[in-house]
Structures are given as C-alpha cells and as structure tokens.
Amino acid sequence: MLDKALGDLTGFRVLDLGCGSGEYVAELLARGAEVTAIDVSEPMVELVQQRFGARDDLHCYGQDISLGLPQERDDHYDLVLSSLMVHYIADQHALFAECARGLKPGARLLFSTHSPVADAELSPSGNYYAREAICDTWHTVGEPVEVVFYRRSLSEQIGALTDNGFVITALEEGTATERLRQRNAEVYKRLTTQPNFLFVMARSRS
Ligand SMILES: C[S@@+](CC[C@H](N)C(=O)[O-])C[C@H]1O[C@@H](n2cnc3c(N)ncnc32)[C@H](O)[C@@H]1O
Known part of the structure; x- marks a missing residue:
C-alpha cells in the first residue's frame, strides 16, 4: 500500500522515519x-x-525518534512516511504528536507496522489490550541482535492517531504484489492469507 x-511527489517535502538502508529514500527521490x-x-x-x-534533495541524520523530532520545524512536511518503525516506539501518542507538529495542515501520514492480530499471539500475559514490550532476535548479518518492540491493540493505535487530530483515510491488513507472487509464491501465500502487517494512511488536521 x-x-x-x-504517487508523484515532485516538490514535496517528505520525512522518512526509521529509514533503515534507504529502500524508501530511493523510491521517494x-x-x-x-x-x-x-x-x-x-x-x-x-x-x-x-x-x-551528497545531494541537495536529501538530508539524512541520526536521531532516536522516541525522544521526539527536536531538529524538525512545525508545519514543514507534505508527507511523513514510516515503514515498519512505529512498533519500536513505546509512546506512540507522543510519536504521532510529533508527526502532526511537523506536517503541514491536511498533509498525509503513511505508515506500516506489525499486525496487532499476529502480535497478539506473542503476548506474555494473554491480554490483547495490554501494551507489552516483546524481545525479538534479528538474524541478519554478523551476530544475532536482540531488539525490543511494542505490541498493542488496534484501538490504542487508532486512538493515538485520532487524539492527535489525524483522520484515517485508508487502512489495509495484507497486501502483496504480483511481482512477489512470481518471485516467492510461499511468502505471497502467507501475506495474502494470514495477518502480518497493518498499513495506515491518515491526514493531519486542516
Ligand atoms: C525494520 S527496519 C525498517 C527500515 C525501513 N523503513 C524499511 O522499510 O526498509 C526498522 C528501522 O527503524 C529504526 N529504528 C528503530 N527504533 C528507532 C528509534 N527509536 N528511532 C529511530 N529509528 C529507529 C531501526 O534502526 C531500523 O532501521
């Protein structure tokens, strides 16, 4: 999603939160x-x-987003994008407040995160409505890395958006492209039959 x-982003100022290796930076540029x-x-x-x-249309810097966006101005961005990052932030209300502050009135926030339905299976307490820190191990390059993310209910996530003046314009649970089906039929099947991710599009207060 x-x-x-x-779409076309010519002349748009875009903030990519948790950019990782820059997959979306490439797309945005x-x-x-x-x-x-x-x-x-x-x-x-x-x-x-x-x-x-070094290029005029890209500024990339280090910041722990759980501490806010202190280097960012008010009412500056046409779009805030965040792919698979918001679940690492304990206080999602504060995160979306910072997104609302940085966006121009009526501008878009687009993010993806873990599916709350899938994450509920990892709940230590069995209480879907509790916000819980979950320890995960990433096996990428080098030594395995321990990371902590937060699982929380869908209503908590939607409330954090609407409390900050966002209007949700689209919400999807599972999307996979035809290209993925051709490249990896097994992953395509999992993504199109089981909840894995949540994709949300919202508009800031006009
Ligand atoms: C799963 S990766 C997604 C990377 C990229 N957005 C993508 O979709 O390819 C999550 C990224 O969020 C970053 N991240 C996690 N916690 C963060 C925090 N508190 N502040 C800023 N970035 C954070 C990680 O360093 C990592 O690069």
Whole structure:
C-alpha cells in the first residue's frame, strides 16, 4: 500500500522515519521528493549517506525518534512516511504528536507496522489490550541482535492517531504484489492469507 499511495511527489517535502538502508529514500527521490531521512542507527545513516552521496534533495541524520523530532520545524512536511518503525516506539501518542507538529495542515501520514492480530499471539500475559514490550532476535548479518518492540491493540493505535487530530483515510491488513507472487509464491501465500502487517494512511488536521 505504501508504494501504491505515494504517487508523484515532485516538490514535496517528505520525512522518512526509521529509514533503515534507504529502500524508501530511493523510491521517494525517484518520485521527485525532497527527503529528510532519520534513523537511530548510525551505521544505517552512514549507509544511506554513502548510497545516495551528497545531494541537495536529501538530508539524512541520526536521531532516536522516541525522544521526539527536536531538529524538525512545525508545519514543514507534505508527507511523513514510516515503514515498519512505529512498533519500536513505546509512546506512540507522543510519536504521532510529533508527526502532526511537523506536517503541514491536511498533509498525509503513511505508515506500516506489525499486525496487532499476529502480535497478539506473542503476548506474555494473554491480554490483547495490554501494551507489552516483546524481545525479538534479528538474524541478519554478523551476530544475532536482540531488539525490543511494542505490541498493542488496534484501538490504542487508532486512538493515538485520532487524539492527535489525524483522520484515517485508508487502512489495509495484507497486501502483496504480483511481482512477489512470481518471485516467492510461499511468502505471497502467507501475506495474502494470514495477518502480518497493518498499513495506515491518515491526514493531519486542516
Ligand atoms: C525494520 S527496519 C525498517 C527500515 C525501513 N523503513 C524499511 O522499510 O526498509 C526498522 C528501522 O527503524 C529504526 N529504528 C528503530 N527504533 C528507532 C528509534 N527509536 N528511532 C529511530 N529509528 C529507529 C531501526 O534502526 C531500523 O532501521
């Protein structure tokens, strides 16, 4: 859904929260946006800086977003995008308040996160409505890395948006492209038959 919703971004100021290695930075720049990309991981920030080089339409820097967006101005962005990052932030209400502050009136917030339905299976207490920190292990390059993310109910997430003046304009649970079906039929089947992710599009207060 994130790709589908982006469209032409010529002249748009876009903030990418938790940019990682810059998969969406590439997409945003190709669509003509002026991009600010933030990540808590300095290796990721360096990777993005090396990958795209010095250019006028990209500013990438390190920041722990759980501490807010202190370097960002009010009413500045046409779009805030965040792919698979918001579940690492304990206080989602404060996160969306910062997004609302940085967005121009009526501008869009687009994010993806874990499915609350799928994450409910990981609940230590069995209480779907409790917000719980879950420890996960990433097996990527090098040593396995322990990461903590927060599982929470759908109503808590929607409330954090609407309390901050956002109007939800679209919500999807499972999307997978035809390209993915051709590349990996097993993953395509899992994504199209089981809840894995949540995709949300919202507009800031006009
Ligand atoms: C699953 S990756 C997604 C990367 C990228 N958005 C993508 O979709 O390819 C999550 C990213 O969020 C970043 N992240 C996690 N917690 C963060 C925080 N508190 N502040 C800023 N970035 C954070 C991680 O460093 C990581 O790069």
